[in-house]
């Protein structure tokens with residue numbers, strides 16, 4: 001009797017898991033093609049953040065316009081979140097991680113200040129404003145763009 005109940009229970013759980021898997025696939029199909037930003041709350045430096053987004057078949061978010069900035073801001077918890085912008089190659093020439101000079105910015109007052117050589121950009125959760133920070137220091141997480 002106990003065994004039977006156990007089996008029923010695990011069948012039910014398997015069924016539910018399958019259901020959510022299919023639901024996930026369905027949602028993925030529907031949102032395909034539209035920008036999909038995901039905030040990953042995980043303490044990591046810029047390089048790990050880049051790897052994390054890539055492991056989700058995406059990339060660090062590269063903000064090109066006020067519209068994209070507006071889309072991300074409401075998703076941000078408090079803290080600092082890496083985006084795909086840096087001036088590693090050429091000081092004070094900020095570029096997207098996948099190439100090209102930035103076409104938009106939302107720098108906080110007094111930023112970027114390159115304080116003790118800051119080269120990677122975070123979005124600040126409270127305001128959505130940008131700040132350059134040290135690439136090898138852990139932030140609160142990252143904003144990934146997993147647009148297919």
Ligand SMILES: [Ca+2]
Pocket residue numbers: 087091092114117118119120132
């Ligand atoms: Ca810099």
Ligand SMILES: [Ca+2]
Pocket residue numbers: 111112113114115118131132133
């Ligand atoms: Ca700074």
